[in-house]
Amino acid sequence: MKRTQLALATHGNLSLHKIASNSKDVVREFCPDDLSKELKSLELTDDNLPLQRSLGLYWNMNSDMFTFKISCEEKPLTRRGVLSVINSIYDPLGFASPVIIKGKLLLRQLSSGGTECDVPLGDLEGQKWQLWKESLSGLQDVSIPRQYVPCSLQGNVRNELHIFCDASEKAIAAVAYLRVICEGERHYVGFVIGKTKVAPTHGHTIPRLELCSALLAVEIYQLAKENLDIELQSVKFYSDSRVVLGYITNQTRRFLTYVSNRIEQILRHSTPEQWNYIRTELNPADIGTRGLTADKLQSSVWIRGPTEFLERQSIESDNASNPNTYQPEVNAYLSDVTSMHNSESESRSIACRFQQFSEWSRLVHAFGRLKTRARQQKMKRTEDSLVTFKESENFIISLVQHDVYGEEIHCIRTNKPLPKGSPLQALGPILDEEGILCVGGRLNKLRLDEYEKNPAIIPGSHHIATLLVRHHHQLLKHQGRHLTEGAVRSAGLWITGGKRLVSSVIHHCISCKKLRGKHGIQKMADLPADRLDQVPPFTNVGVDIFGPWQIITRKTRGGSASSKRWGVLFTCLVTRAVHIEIVDSLSSSAFINALRRVTSIRGKVKIFRSDRGTNFIRATDDFRIDTINVEDDTLKTFLYDSETKWILNPPHSSHFGGAWERMIGLVRNILTPCLWNQATKI
Structure with a gap:
């Protein structure tokens, strides 16, 4: 260190100072100006060294331990105060991650309510927060050794890095431990680094969260590998999710983009052989997903490490004859899956693979190419080896019939009666020249094609029956059930339970749903209150203008002068009574005169409803009536003080005025025939 200090001062003009050490001999080698502030005025003959602080961590130089100091400053009981307390705990290595994650989960719960940052917390949330905050005082009793292990990291027999990961609905966690085997078969396990993260509130399943925790374990490994200046003989990862282990060890199946991207990152820095299975109760990362109180952190497996588990794993690994053997739990699981897969593969026929096809033509073409290739290999030449479409169809139908009706086919070939309870009893099945099971009958002497007289039997429960019906349904351009069923019969196919299948x-056909689907019916809202009030007629009124009609106003030398007239309809919203006034223009003044005539005859009106015609809006201003615009969030307070309100519909919303629009339609239907031949006389 002295040489480094001298080299920096000589070649870089840099001063290396604020030096601290728990060795008094090292401290004596430096002048007091180069020491840290706590050591400058210290008498080295004193046995007690001061508490050294660095980047938020406290180092007890007497015991060579890292400790925590919790601030006693009172924070407001709000979301901002909660966030301030959580961020005041500086823990770069993740010693107290299981304790801090409980506070982060509480903060997320508070944030989900949508309250402001400075709004005081409720009684229940405040009580939970106070309990967690008071428990933080237990962190001051936690002491973590500065050294990973009691012995030196150089010259050991073996250095191993073990990373554990786990996930829950609330959080994901990963933690790494260094296992050192010294001379004399002494084993030590030390905490390296740990991380916890709050899981997303929605959109992630448990397997995906477990996959995210595995990716976090790989990120921790990269961080430890860059900063540990030692050679690692072994690196192992542990997860209690067999789904994630299946993702990582998979070599054939393709996954969704979300999964494949994370698997690619994991395999970029690790190999499938490094991943192992661990039971949940033995996984130390499980503590990081559930949280822990500060008073239990010192004695937890999170700090001490899974010493017994790693020692047992080492013994089992040494006793294993095969170095590539999986852990016992994973080995048993994989062997069960492998044996199950092999037994299923042996029992399944090739007809079961038809489930992978969604179209009949693709299935036929695929087997046609396969059979053509096999015939070419067998005949050693290419001429006369092409398989036709019909030949491929017959081959597929024959495979399915042997798979479903194998017993019936055997009885027919051996001239035995069909088994009792067979679904083909009523069809009188026969075998044609190609060995295909067909429907029997009494039409053998009819001059028709064989496939029309004796159609091939297709089991309705098999996947190819659905493919065939779908194929002929698409050929008919999505016609109905009867035409589709007729097309299947015309193709020489008899599907058991065909009507139900068609x-x-x-x-389930999407195109048919688009073509013939029923239109949705809008559920009507409740009627407005002013249409249900028990008030006298014309207390709540709907207003609208209709027309125009051409009338003759005066005779002139050149002919007759005509003009237009409009009708103003006033309808009672409660009784549906109608009052009509005539106006000679669409001006506000003409409408105001009509409005005065109505109020003088019918009495005072409390509520007017209308659309947003310009004459209506001008009339409300001239009459000094309080106008309500329904698209406003709050009701406007006008300077006019009256007892009449005018409610305007939103723009381009004629359906809001159905009460008077319907009445206008009835009035027009009556007036139009009456005035049809009277235009020249009015």
């Missing part, structure tokens, strides 16, 4: 296919 109806099911058409019911």
Whole structure:
């Protein structure tokens, strides 16, 4: 360190100072100006060294331990105060991550309510926060050794890094431990680094969260590898999710983009052989997902490390004859899956693979190419080896029939009666020249094609029956059930339960739903209160203008002068009574005169409803009436003080005025025929 200090001063003109050490001999080698502030005035003969602070961590130089100091400053009982307290705990290595994660989860719960940052917390939330804040005082009793292990990291027999990961609905966590095997078969386990993160509130399943925790474990490994200046003989990862282990060890299946991207990052820095299974109760990362109180942190597995588990794993690894053997739990699980997969593969016929096809033509073409290739390999030449479409169809139908009706086919070939309870009893099945099971009958002497007299039997429960119905339904351009069923019969196919299957296919057909789907019916809202009030007629009125009609106003030398007249309809919103006034223009003054005539005859009106015609809006200003615009969030307070309100509908919303629009339609239907031949006489 002295040489480094001298080199920096000589070649870089830099002063290396604020030096601290728990060794008094090292401190004596430096002048007091180069020491830290706490050591400058210290008498080295004193046995007690001061508490050294660095980047928020406290180092007890007497015991060579890291400790925590919790601020006693009171913060406001708000979201801002909660965030301030959580961020005041500086823990870069993750010693207290299980304690801090509980505060972060509480903060997320407070944030989900949508309250402001400075709004005081409720009684229940405030009580939870106070309990957690008071428990932080237990962190001051936690002491973590500065050294990873009691022995030196150089010259050991073996250095191993073990990373554990886990996830829950609330949080994900990963923690790394260094296992050192010294001379004399002494084993030590030390905490390296740990991290916890709050899980997203929605949109993630548990397997995906477990995958995110595995990615966090790889990120921790990269961080430890860059900063640990030692050679690691072994690096192992542990997860209690068999789904994630299946993702990582998979070599054939393709996953969704979300999964494949994270698997790619994991395998970029690790290999499938490094991943192992661990039971949940033995996983130390499980503590990081559930949280822990500060008074239990010192004695938890999170700090001490899974010493017994790692020692047992080491013994099992040494006793294993095969170095590539999985852990016992994973090995048993994978062997069960492998044996199950092999037994299923042996029992499944090739007909079960038809489930992978969604179109009949693709299935036929695929087997046609496969059969053509096999025939070419067998005949050693390419001529006369092409398989036709019909030949491929017959081959597929034959495979399915042997898979479903194998017992019936055997009985027919051996001239035995069909088994009792067979679904083909009523069809009188026969075998044609190509060995396909067909419907029997009494039409053998009819001059028709064989496929029309004896159609092939297709099991309605098999996947190819759905493909065939879908194929002919698309050929008919999505016609109905009867035409589709007729097309299937005309193709020489007899599908058991065909009517029900055809109806099911058409019911699930997207194109048919678009073409023939029922239109949605809008559910009407409740009637406004002013249409239900028990008040005298024309207390609540709807207003609108209709027309125009051409009338003759005066005779002139050149002919007759005509002009237009409009009708103003006033309808009672409660009784539906109608009052009509005539206006000679659409001006506000003409409408105001009509309005005065109505009020003088019908009495005072409390509420007017209308659309947003310009004459209506001008009339409200001239009459000094309080106008209500329904698209405003709050009611405007006008300077006019009257007892009449005018409610205007939103722009381009004629459906808001259905009460008077319907009445206008009835009035027009009556007036139009009456005035049809009277235009020249009015």
